[in-house]
Amino acid sequence: xxxxxxxxxxxxxxxxxxxxxxxxxxxxxxxxxxxxxxxxxxxxxxxxxxxxxxxxxxxxxxxxxxxxxxxxxxxxxxxxxxxxxxxxxxxxxxxxxxxxxxxxxxxxxxxxxxxxxxxxxxxxxxxxxxxxx
Numbered sequence: 001x002x003x004x005x006x007x008x009x010x011x012x013x014x015x016x017x018x019x020x021x022x023x024x025x026x027x028x029x030x031x032x033x034x035x036x037x038x039x040x041x042x043x044x045x046x047x048x049x050x051x052x053x054x055x056x057x058x059x060x061x062x063x064x065x066x067x068x069x070x071x072x073x074x075x076x077x078x079x080x081x082x083x084x085x086x087x088x089x090x091x092x093x094x095x096x097x098x099x100x101x102x103x104x105x106x107x108x109x110x111x112x113x114x115x116x117x118x119x120x121x122x123x124x125x126x127x128x129x130x131x132x133x
Contacts, residue, residue, distance in 0.1 A: 092116075 052058070080088075099109045 098104045
């Protein structure tokens with residue numbers, strides 16, 4: 001049995017070598033990507049004179065002070081506090097449940113929803129032109 005196992009082992013090694021070695025010989029090791037010699041060099045970009053924006057926003061303004069971000073940021077519009085949010089949520093929940101139970105008509109429900117949407121549109125921020133300095 002020992003002689004038979006050696007023959008099987010030798011045949012296996014020879015067959016593996018006969019199949020894998022030619023395949024491995026055809027493989028080529030790749031150069032590492034991070035090597036500086038293999039990195040692609042950026043192409044030079046020639047930039048000529050370009051027009052400068054003449055608007056006041058693009059012009060340099062010397063105010064004589066450094067910019068600071070130390071002042072606390074304030075919201076553009078007054079923000080809703082927790083009590084107002086809770087009150088609005090309760091109102092909306094009651095309106096929806098009254099509609100489902102049939103306590104208010106569809107027309108009344110639509111009127112109230114339109115009223116709330118109008119309030120939403122009224123409270124949207126509007127773009128203001130920048131102050132000229």
